[in-house]
Amino acid sequence: MYRCLQEVFMFLKLIQVCACERGFELESSGQVCKDVDECQKPGGQPCSQTCVNTEGSYGCACHPGYSLEPDGHTCKAAGTEPILLVAIQFSLLLCGLRSLKEDILATVDKNMMIFSIDYDLVGQKVFWTDVGTESIKWISMDTKKKGTVVKGIRSDCIVVDWIGRNLYWVDGTAGQILAIRLTAVWRGKSEHTIVLDDDVTQPRSLALDPLNGLMYWSEIGGEPQIEQAGMDGSSRKVLINQGLGSPTSIALDQFSWKIFWSDDKFHCIGSANLDGTGITMLQLTRIKSPFSVAVFEDEVFWSEMKTRTVQRMKKTTGKDRAVLIKRSEQPYGLKVYSVLFKVCPSVSLKRPYV
Structure with missing residues (x-):
């Protein structure tokens, strides 16, 4: 039983599984994490107007005359x-x-x-x-x-x-x-x-x-x-x-x-x-x-x-x-x-x- 457990442990070391924090994704190598550009992600439009990508996240901004709602995504017209x-x-x-x-x-x-x-x-x-x-x-x-x-x-x-x-x-x-x-x-x-x-x-x-x-x-x-x-x-x-x-x-x-x-x-x-x-x-x-x-x-x-x-x-x-x-x-x-x-x-x- 002891020898069996040793072999399993060695096997798991050989097949390392990498994971990334939120806002990052694995490169094709499967070993390096890179930033996800949420602003350019296919099918994703997280902001009403302007989306600014940051390291590991993103932020939304509004044009003059608009204010950002508490949800951090929606721009509403003032006036x-x-x-x-x-x-x-x-x-x-x-x-x-x-x-x-x-x-x-x-x-x-x-x-x-x-x-x-x-x-x-x-x-x-x-x-x-x-x-x-x-x-x-x-x-x-x-x-x-x-x-x-x-x-x-x-x-x-x-x-x-x-x-x-x-x-x-x-x-x-x-x-x-x-x-x-x-x-x-x-x-x-x-x-x-x-x-x-x-x-x-x-x-x-x-x-x-x-x-x-x-x-x-x-x-x-x-x-x-x-x-x-x-x-x-x-x-x-x-x-x-x-x-x-x-x-x-x-x-x-x-x-x-x-x-x-x-x-x-x-x-x-x-x-x-x-x-x-x-x-x-x-x-x-x-x-x-x-x-x-x-x-x-x-x-x-x-x-x-x-x-x-x-x-x-x-x-x-x-x-x-x-x-x-x-x-x-x-x-x-x-x-x-x-x-x-x-x-x-x-x-x-x-x-x-x-």
Whole structure:
């Protein structure tokens, strides 16, 4: 028995098993521990905005205007309550994201329809596409004065360039991305420019990154994909061309340097880094037809065609899903309105990709 125990002891010495402390992992040799970069770990997004890796751990930080919650991971906006702008067929709804209090900003006649929306905090105006009259209109958020930007156009999606003072839109039928100078509109001129129309089949949604001079759009005609180019149409490239069915809407989350999209064919919300890497799909059970998507803080919001609802969930996990708005009318475009978007964009928000 004694000899047997000696042999077992010698055998265990020969097959040493190494283990690492939390925050470290074994290298391929199986004998050396190395630091785990939690910020870059596949499938892990531990922070709302900025993740800083440290030896054996990591820390989260927030951009100006946001504060880190007690959980050490979540960034919450300070100041006035953020508002979700929702186009609901014949009206423009304002929904407080803290209080859930609702208010109507604008209504249109039954022969018109509010489809896509965006806002300009610099000029304190909300813009929308009117499908019935084939025009883009605006309303002042303080005086409620209304006006028309341009007439006789078809637009699937509009976006405001708050730095260059331009308004962009996509025409899926013509296969074009167009723009108009807002400064010219206020002088009574409505001449617009075609930014891009070469090899554009059926653009569906558009998002702008004025800080970096970039635009992103989804293509649903032919091969579905998400593309990127300069805001003048230059330096064009395909960003994402895998795992897409019908990307109906895209939204940028510049605080975490990601792009989100809704996919009507695959019934999901997708996300990726702004260089096209790190693609993640959140499969949504019981959802039939996501139409428009928006992102704010730790949540992603979308309008649902079949159930005529606006819903939200955690943008990284898909958990805590909830219905915010349910109407008999059809919800379309979404945008989150926050005064932080007026004061926060700075060089610190420029994307970390070259």
